[in-house]
Amino acid sequence: MKKILRIISVLLIAGMILASSSVFAEGEDRVLDPGDLFTSSDIESLELSLTELESGFGVKGLLAISTEADRDGLSLADYLEEEAGKRELSQYDAFAFGFDPETEETLLLLFGEAETKAGTYREYITDTAAQYREEYSDWGVLYVPIALMKSVYSRDTGENAGDTALPDQEGSVPSSDSAENAEPLPELKAEDGIRVYDMAGILDPDDITAVEKRIVELAASVKKDIVIYTDTKTYGMDISIAAADLYDFGGFGIGDDNEGLILYVSMDPLDRQWWVCATGDDTMSLYTEYNANILDDILYEDFVSGTYGKGILNWLDGVENLYKKGAPFTPSWYPDLPLPERKNDPSSPRIFDETGTLSADEIAEYTKTAKEISDKYGLDVVVDIVNIDPKFDMGEVEYAETLYRTGGYGFGENYDGLLFTVYPSRGECWIYTSGNGAEGLKEKGHERIIEHSTKKLGEQDVSGAVAEFLSNYGYLRKTGRVKRSLGSWFGSLLLSLGIGGATGGISLAGAKRKMAVPAIATNASAYIVGDSVNIGRVSDDLINISTVRQYSPPYRSSDSSGRPSSGSHHSTSSFSHSYSGHSGTSHSGSGRKF
Amino acid sequence: MEQIKEQKCQNCGGTMVFDPEKDLLRCEFCGSTIDLSQENPDSGGVAGFDFDSLQESASVPDAEALPIYNCRSCGAEIIAAPEQMTLTCPYCRNNLVMTEKVSGSLRPDGVVPFKFTADRLPSLLQEFYKDKILLPKDFFSAGTMSDITGVYVPFWIFNGDLKGLFTYSGQNTMSHREGDYNVINTAHYILNRDAGVSFRDLPVDVSGKIDDALMDSLEPFDLTEARPFDIGYLAGFAADRFDVPKKDISERAEKRMRNSANAIVDQMAGAGYMNVHRLRGDFSADMKVRYLLLPVYLFSISHNGTDYSFAVNGQTGKVVGNIPTDGKVSRNHFLKRFLIAGGIVALIVLIKYLLGW
Incomplete structure (x- = not known):
C-alpha cells in the first residue's frame, strides 16, 4: 500500500512538472557545456543564479560555453540560436549568452521584453563579460551576463539588485566600476587652457568649440572658472568626490579661493548622472540649493533629450546670470550685483512696458496722467506690464518690491508711492505700495481697482487695464472711493431684493400660520399616559451581510510623468552644502540622475 | 306627550337658571340659590350610560314622529328635535328639560359646568383677534355676533x-x-x-349637527372638573344628546x-x-368610554354676506373659528416688510460705497 502511494505521488509530481509553463525543468538545461569545461559545482552555481533571476524578474536565461569542435563546426551564433529555438525562448522574456573559450567570442541573444529592456546594453554586456575572463576564468564570463541582466531589471523596477555573491566562490562578484579595480582619475591640468573634456564623446566638435568660447567669455566677465567634464565612469568614486578631485588636483579656479564650477557628466549606461561642484566663497554662497535646482532643471531637459551641447550652453547662461545678478534667471531690468544704492530716479520710466504692448502714444498719455496724480498727491505712481518668464519663479510681491526698489521709484525718505503690475498672460493685476502709497487705499477700494482692471485684461485689453487703474486711482484719491461696476450695482440690487423678499415672505408666512382655521385632529399624542409607552425587544435576527468595495485611491501629488512632485516646476536634485574631495578643500554641489 | 321637568324656585316659583360665575342654580326673580355640588343627583335607581350595550347606529326619527312637549308654566305645545335634551318655551321663556333623554342608559356620566357667562364673549373674541393681522379691517367692528348659544355638547371620553x-x-x-x-x-x-x-380622556364629540373640526380645535378640556350629572346644570343652556352612529365615533377615536x-x-x-x-x-x-356633557358657546359673525362660525370653550375660554384672510391686507403686509428690509440693505450698501468701504 505504501509502495502504491509512493508511486502515485511521484507520478503526480512528474505531471505537475510536465504541466508547468517553464521550459526548464528544475535545475536542468540552463547551462550548456558540451565540452565538459565546467565542474558540476560551477554549473550548479550558475543554474542557481539563473533560477533566482527567473523567479525574481520573470526572465529566463540560457548559458552556453563551447568550442567549435564542441559545436560540430557550427558557429557560435548558429549554435546558440539552435539551442534557443529548441527551448522556444522566443516565446518568453528571455536571453541566451554564448562564449567560445578558444576564440574568446561572446554573443548575447535577447527575446521578448528582454530585448526592450536590455537591448541598448547588449554590447556593454558582451564586452564586460569578456573582460572578466582573466581574473574570474570562464565561469566569471558566464556569470557576468546574469549579474548585469539583474542590474538592468532591478533598475527598471527600482528594486535593490541585492547581493550577487554566490556560495562556494571566493570574494564577491566585482562590480563594473568598483574601487578595488577602478582606474585612477585622469589628471587634468588647468594650465593647458582646456576647459571642455569630453571623454564620453557626447559633444560634437561644434558644441565643444561653442562651449569653450562661452567659458572664456564668462571667465572674463565674472572672473570665475568653469570646467565641463564628461566620462563613462566615475573611477570607483562617488561622482561628487570625482568632480572635486578633478577640479582641485587639476588646479582649476580663479582667485585666492579658486572660484569656479565643474560640471561632471557620467554617461555610465547603468547610472547616467551629473554633478556640479562649486568652489570658493562667492560661488558657494550663490550656488544655493534653490539656485542649484533651477540650473539642474535646465540641464535635465536637454540631457534627457540628448542635446547635451545645447543644455550646457543654456546652463552656462544661467551660471553667468547667477554670478552677475544673484539668480540663474532674472527679468531684463534686474541690476547686476551689488544692488545699486536706492534713490529716486526721475528718468526711470513710470509706465514700464516689458511686453511692448503699449504704443508710444499710450505710454506718453499714461505717463502724463501718472505724473499728474504724482504731483497732486505727492507720491510716485508707476505701472509695469510684466513679461513673465516661467524660469523667473519670482512671486508677485517680491517682483514688484524688487522693481520698485531697484528702479529708482518713490518720493521722500519713505519712498512714497505705488506700483501697479499687470500680468497679461495670467490676467492678473497687483498693487504694491510704499510709504504713503497706501493712504486712502482701503481694502474695498483696492479690491475694486483690481476688479476693474482685471476685467479689461479678461477682454485682452492691456491698455484699458492701465487706463482703468489710473482713472480709478485718481478718482479714489479725489473722492475717497472707487466707482463700482454695473455688475456690482446689479448684484447689490439683487441682494436687496432678495433680503426684502425673504423678510416679507417669512413675516407673511408667520401671519398666515396664525390664521389657521379649525381642523379635525388626527392624533391623540396629548392623551398618552406618560409612562405607558412600552416597546419590548422580542428578537433581532441577522439575515445576511452584504459587502461593497469602492475604489478610492488616496490623493497622490505627481507631475505628468507620474513622479512625485515637490509642488513647484522644479524637480529635486541631490544637494550638498559642504563636502570635501581628497584634497580637503571645501565644496558644495548638486547633481541629478537622468 | 313626553315627560319634561322644569327648574322652579321653591321660594317664589320663579324660573331658575345655572349661574356659571357663582357655580350655583339661581332664581331669576328672588335670587335664592341652590348649590348643585351639595345635592345628590336622583338617578331613579336606573343604571346610567353603558357604551358596550349601545346599539351600533342611532335611529333618526322622521318629522312626523317628532315628540311634542307641553310647557308646564303656560301650557304651550312645543316640538323638540330628537337630539335636544333641553328647550326654552318660546312663549314664557321657561327652561324645560326632557327627562327621558337624560335618564336610564342615556344618562350622562357627568358634566363640566360653564365657567363664565356669554357676557365675556366679546372680550375673549377681542383677545382672539389680536394677532390675526390678516383679517379684514372691518371684520370685528362691523360684523355682528349672532346666534350666541351656550350648549352642553355631548362627548364620549375614551x-x-x-x-x-x-x-x-x-x-x-x-x-x-x-x-x-x-x-x-x-x-x-x-x-x-x-x-x-395607553391613552386617557380622549374626547370625541358625538353631536352630528356641530362641526367636528370646531370641537376638536376646542381641546383640551379639564375633565378633573367634571361633576356628577344633575339636570340643574342644564338650566338656561341648550343641551343635545348623542346622535352619531357608535361605530363612526369608535373608529374616529x-x-x-x-x-x-x-x-x-x-x-x-x-x-x-x-x-x-x-x-x-x-x-x-x-x-x-364615558359620556360627558362639555360646555361650549356657539355663535356666528356675518361679514360681507358670509357667516363665519365660532366656538368658545365654556371652561377655558379658548376661541376657535373660521376666519377670512384679506388678500389686500396680505399683499400690503408683505410689501411693507419687503420695502423696509430691502430699503435698509440698499441704504447700507450706498453708505458703504459713499464712505469708500
Whole structure:
C-alpha cells in the first residue's frame, strides 16, 4: 500500500512538472557545456543564479560555453540560436549568452521584453563579460551576463539588485566600476587652457568649440572658472568626490579661493548622472540649493533629450546670470550685483512696458496722467506690464518690491508711492505700495481697482487695464472711493431684493400660520399616559451581510510623468552644502540622475 | 306627550337658571340659590350610560314622529328635535328639560359646568383677534355676533390601551480600508417588537349637527372638573344628546390613538439600527368610554354676506373659528416688510460705497 502511494505521488509530481509553463525543468538545461569545461559545482552555481533571476524578474536565461569542435563546426551564433529555438525562448522574456573559450567570442541573444529592456546594453554586456575572463576564468564570463541582466531589471523596477555573491566562490562578484579595480582619475591640468573634456564623446566638435568660447567669455566677465567634464565612469568614486578631485588636483579656479564650477557628466549606461561642484566663497554662497535646482532643471531637459551641447550652453547662461545678478534667471531690468544704492530716479520710466504692448502714444498719455496724480498727491505712481518668464519663479510681491526698489521709484525718505503690475498672460493685476502709497487705499477700494482692471485684461485689453487703474486711482484719491461696476450695482440690487423678499415672505408666512382655521385632529399624542409607552425587544435576527468595495485611491501629488512632485516646476536634485574631495578643500554641489 | 321637568324656585316659583360665575342654580326673580355640588343627583335607581350595550347606529326619527312637549308654566305645545335634551318655551321663556333623554342608559356620566357667562364673549373674541393681522379691517367692528348659544355638547371620553406585535427590517454598516478600496459591510436584520401605549380622556364629540373640526380645535378640556350629572346644570343652556352612529365615533377615536401609537413605535422600535422599515404589525385596542356633557358657546359673525362660525370653550375660554384672510391686507403686509428690509440693505450698501468701504 505504501509502495502504491509512493508511486502515485511521484507520478503526480512528474505531471505537475510536465504541466508547468517553464521550459526548464528544475535545475536542468540552463547551462550548456558540451565540452565538459565546467565542474558540476560551477554549473550548479550558475543554474542557481539563473533560477533566482527567473523567479525574481520573470526572465529566463540560457548559458552556453563551447568550442567549435564542441559545436560540430557550427558557429557560435548558429549554435546558440539552435539551442534557443529548441527551448522556444522566443516565446518568453528571455536571453541566451554564448562564449567560445578558444576564440574568446561572446554573443548575447535577447527575446521578448528582454530585448526592450536590455537591448541598448547588449554590447556593454558582451564586452564586460569578456573582460572578466582573466581574473574570474570562464565561469566569471558566464556569470557576468546574469549579474548585469539583474542590474538592468532591478533598475527598471527600482528594486535593490541585492547581493550577487554566490556560495562556494571566493570574494564577491566585482562590480563594473568598483574601487578595488577602478582606474585612477585622469589628471587634468588647468594650465593647458582646456576647459571642455569630453571623454564620453557626447559633444560634437561644434558644441565643444561653442562651449569653450562661452567659458572664456564668462571667465572674463565674472572672473570665475568653469570646467565641463564628461566620462563613462566615475573611477570607483562617488561622482561628487570625482568632480572635486578633478577640479582641485587639476588646479582649476580663479582667485585666492579658486572660484569656479565643474560640471561632471557620467554617461555610465547603468547610472547616467551629473554633478556640479562649486568652489570658493562667492560661488558657494550663490550656488544655493534653490539656485542649484533651477540650473539642474535646465540641464535635465536637454540631457534627457540628448542635446547635451545645447543644455550646457543654456546652463552656462544661467551660471553667468547667477554670478552677475544673484539668480540663474532674472527679468531684463534686474541690476547686476551689488544692488545699486536706492534713490529716486526721475528718468526711470513710470509706465514700464516689458511686453511692448503699449504704443508710444499710450505710454506718453499714461505717463502724463501718472505724473499728474504724482504731483497732486505727492507720491510716485508707476505701472509695469510684466513679461513673465516661467524660469523667473519670482512671486508677485517680491517682483514688484524688487522693481520698485531697484528702479529708482518713490518720493521722500519713505519712498512714497505705488506700483501697479499687470500680468497679461495670467490676467492678473497687483498693487504694491510704499510709504504713503497706501493712504486712502482701503481694502474695498483696492479690491475694486483690481476688479476693474482685471476685467479689461479678461477682454485682452492691456491698455484699458492701465487706463482703468489710473482713472480709478485718481478718482479714489479725489473722492475717497472707487466707482463700482454695473455688475456690482446689479448684484447689490439683487441682494436687496432678495433680503426684502425673504423678510416679507417669512413675516407673511408667520401671519398666515396664525390664521389657521379649525381642523379635525388626527392624533391623540396629548392623551398618552406618560409612562405607558412600552416597546419590548422580542428578537433581532441577522439575515445576511452584504459587502461593497469602492475604489478610492488616496490623493497622490505627481507631475505628468507620474513622479512625485515637490509642488513647484522644479524637480529635486541631490544637494550638498559642504563636502570635501581628497584634497580637503571645501565644496558644495548638486547633481541629478537622468 | 313626553315627560319634561322644569327648574322652579321653591321660594317664589320663579324660573331658575345655572349661574356659571357663582357655580350655583339661581332664581331669576328672588335670587335664592341652590348649590348643585351639595345635592345628590336622583338617578331613579336606573343604571346610567353603558357604551358596550349601545346599539351600533342611532335611529333618526322622521318629522312626523317628532315628540311634542307641553310647557308646564303656560301650557304651550312645543316640538323638540330628537337630539335636544333641553328647550326654552318660546312663549314664557321657561327652561324645560326632557327627562327621558337624560335618564336610564342615556344618562350622562357627568358634566363640566360653564365657567363664565356669554357676557365675556366679546372680550375673549377681542383677545382672539389680536394677532390675526390678516383679517379684514372691518371684520370685528362691523360684523355682528349672532346666534350666541351656550350648549352642553355631548362627548364620549375614551380610555384606550393599545397593544401589538410588530416586525421591522433594519441595517448596520461597518467600513474599513483595504489598500485603495473602501470596504463597506452591511448587516441586514429582522427586528421583532411588542409594543403598548395607553391613552386617557380622549374626547370625541358625538353631536352630528356641530362641526367636528370646531370641537376638536376646542381641546383640551379639564375633565378633573367634571361633576356628577344633575339636570340643574342644564338650566338656561341648550343641551343635545348623542346622535352619531357608535361605530363612526369608535373608529374616529381609535384612529387618533393608532396614529399616535404607530408614530411612537416606528420611531423607537429600530433604535440602534439604520434604514428601519415596518414589515407588518398593528395595534389592537381595548377601549372604555364615558359620556360627558362639555360646555361650549356657539355663535356666528356675518361679514360681507358670509357667516363665519365660532366656538368658545365654556371652561377655558379658548376661541376657535373660521376666519377670512384679506388678500389686500396680505399683499400690503408683505410689501411693507419687503420695502423696509430691502430699503435698509440698499441704504447700507450706498453708505458703504459713499464712505469708500
